[in-house]
Amino acid sequence: MELDAKIEALLFYTGEPMTLSKLASLCDVSEEDIQNALPVLKEKLENRGIILVEKDKEMMLGVHKELGELVEKLRKDDLNKELSKASLETLSIILYTDKPTRADIDYIRGVNSSFILRNLMIRGLVEKSQHEEDSRKFYYKPTFELLGFLGIGAISELPEYESVTKAFKGVEVESE
């Protein structure tokens, strides 16, 4: 079987995110091979009911966004689709900038964001993660659920991704 089929099988079977390295070791290939096989899988899934979602070198299968309504019919709960202005600002910082800490978010928003961050975490839209270089620092990152709500298969599919990330970086450089 082709590598893309193997990836599909593993992701289907686990039903949850799997890291690139785990996929590579299970399939007995390099991470690069997996990376190369992903576009193939994506292409093959194009007219199917499922879609490949990736985030931070992790992959997962989800229901195609055009079939979201179908699933909503099945679900008994009502999805909370309301986001306050503060939530939107905070989410945009977490989505478009690289590993923002709470201090970074406070700096950009000009107000204390701890309450709003806790709220977003409770809703499962963002999560806290320890900084690789400095274990005292924590940064915030989007969850697969957030990508799902946005209907995007990867961060780079965010609207105006290039220009917004560039705008954030441009100002940050100036401020240093």
Place this chain on the structure above:
Amino acid sequence: MEDTKSAYNVKTPIFEGPFDVLLDLIERRKLFINEISLAQVTDDYVSYVKGLNMADDETAENKNSTNLLSGITSFIIIAATLILIKSKSILPNMLLTEDEEKEIGTLENRLHLYKVARDAGEYIKKIFGKSVIFSPLERKNDDVRFSPDPQITALYMRELADDVFRNIPRKNEPLPQVEVRKVISLEEMIDNLGKRIEESLTMNFREFSGHKGVKTKEEKVFVIVSFLAMLELVRQGIVDVIQSANFDEIEMKRLEKSMEEFMDDREANEAVE
């Protein structure tokens, strides 16, 4: 908010923070973010903050007051920088310190950053929840079944069980037991003391406690109990004690009250208790 006499009444009072207000003021005038535009909106901003202080008094009970307080502080810090910018624009000769210049630059930058975040927030709003990609539901675990492999036979299981019993660690020596020794009770001591004083009219405390220079912990306890017993007898009016000088011998002397009376008293006391 309505009754504040500010020059500029902001129609939508729900702002997320000082940057939100400031950006709104600048964009209403269709200006770009720079020192000139900031100087122009200073008055409006300051009056907004003033209104905020008044509104604070009215709503403090409903809202989380510490949250509100820290919020207002952040508004005031920005107001200070704005006033600095405005002063500079009115008085071009005014010299600013390096720190002040830096502060102005920082405010401009942060406002730019905030604008980026707020605009991006609008993009997010447009797509959030519109067409959701659902993740697979959590899988239910299959029923756990017992599937013995061929070598698991009844006999083998029996042997395994025997092995386990054989290997149970044997009970070794009994655990050392600490004997809890009773030194002497206060009551026994009082009786003892009373009797001995009955016998000899006076005795000293050293004799009574059998204390010949403290040696062991046990002996110390004995002395303490003796002393307490003596004090009790004094309280009951059975003995009188005299110590002529510090660390001198304590002479104990029996008073008129007899030991029998004392015992009666004690029983009466106990009955009351």
